[in-house]
Amino acid sequence: MRFSERHPYLFWQLIGWGLMAADFGFLIVSALNDFGEWCYPIIVFTFIGALFAVTVSPVIIWFTRRREVPHNSDELLEKAIRAKIGELRRARYGAGSEVIAAILAFSSIFVFMFAAYILGDRVHLALGFASMVLALITPFLIIGLYSASTAKKFFSVKNGEKLIDFITPPDLKQLGNENPPTFIIRGEPDAVLLNFFRNWLQPYMREDRLTLYRITAPELCRNYRPSSVLEYGDILLCIPTEQLELTKENEARFRTECDIMNAIRFSFLAVSDNKTDKD
Numbered sequence: 001m002r003f004s005e006r007h008p009y010l011f012w013q014l015i016g017w018g019l020m021a022a023d024f025g026f027l028i029v030s031a032l033n034d035f036g037e038w039c040y041p042i043i044v045f046t047f048i049g050a051l052f053a054v055t056v057s058p059v060i061i062w063f064t065r066r067r068e069v070p071h072n073s074d075e076l077l078e079k080a081i082r083a084k085i086g087e088l089r090r091a092r093y094g095a096g097s098e099v100i101a102a103i104l105a106f107s108s109i110f111v112f113m114f115a116a117y118i119l120g121d122r123v124h125l126a127l128g129f130a131s132m133v134l135a136l137i138t139p140f141l142i143i144g145l146y147s148a149s150t151a152k153k154f155f156s157v158k159n160g161e162k163l164i165d166f167i168t169p170p171d172l173k174q175l176g177n178e179n180p181p182t183f184i185i186r187g188e189p190d191a192v193l194l195n196f197f198r199n200w201l202q203p204y205m206r207e208d209r210l211t212l213y214r215i216t217a218p219e220l221c222r223n224y225r226p227s228s229v230l231e232y233g234d235i236l237l238c239i240p241t242e243q244l245e246l247t248k249e250n251e252a253r254f255r256t257e258c259d260i261m262n263a264i265r266f267s268f269l270a271v272s273d274n275k276t277d278k279d
Contacts, residue, residue, distance in 0.1 A: 056137055108139055165211045175266060220269070
């Protein structure tokens with residue numbers, strides 16, 4: 001693991017203070033040698049970049065490393081869940097709230113920069129400096145808080161995995177006729193994944209507990225010729241449709257969210273076998 005990954009805060013602080021030291025050194029050299037006005041933009045923009053690295057980088061790193069998803073050792077799984085949360089959020093709540101959050105974030109830049117000019121010029125330089133720092137930090141705070149608040153909606157039920165019961169379907173042929181939404185899990189499902197899965201289905205459920213049909217790929221082979229997308233160690237999780245309360249208003253949204261969650265109809269995974277049909 002690289003140094004920047006092991007110590008991200010220290011890494012960006014070193015860069016920021018290094019830029020400030022280089023900028024200060026260039027300022028002294030330019031003053032002693034009278035380089036002219038062309039060097040002023042370099043000094044100013046270098047200082048702004050260094051200030052950004054020193055003050056804003058801790059905020060950005062904190063939000064990116066913050067556990068919006070419950071802790072899990074599998075970082076790839078966490079990133080995948082965060083990506084799904086973003087897509088589900090847009091499908092369920094629309095893009096209007098994201099647009100408002102973005103407008104507020106970018107508007108705060110101009111508000112605090114104007115405050116920095118007024119306070120620094122007419123009140124005190126320290127207040128102007130503080131307003132400049134807020135102009136850099138506030139947009140990330142607004143976007144981060146918005147992202148965290150919406151992500152919590154998909155984990156409102158704590159330990160949702162404990163509210164899931166797994167059963168083996170009594171008849172796979174009948175399950176094929178029902179054709180429920182089915183999810184392919186590579187190996188044993190993770191507790192964090194099941195927790196997210198249970199919370200995602202919360203608006204559509206009739207009861208608190210959720211019962212899922214659990215089918216392994218070898219079990220499927222006994223009755224069907226499995227689809228080529230399946231591997232030997234895969235586990236299929238099927239949602240019995242009678243557990244869901246799908247009205248006309250939310251049925252279309254549920255189908256859209258199933259596409260986002262990569263749900264596949266059972267009939268697409270279980271191909272009829274001639275031997276099975278004869279039996």
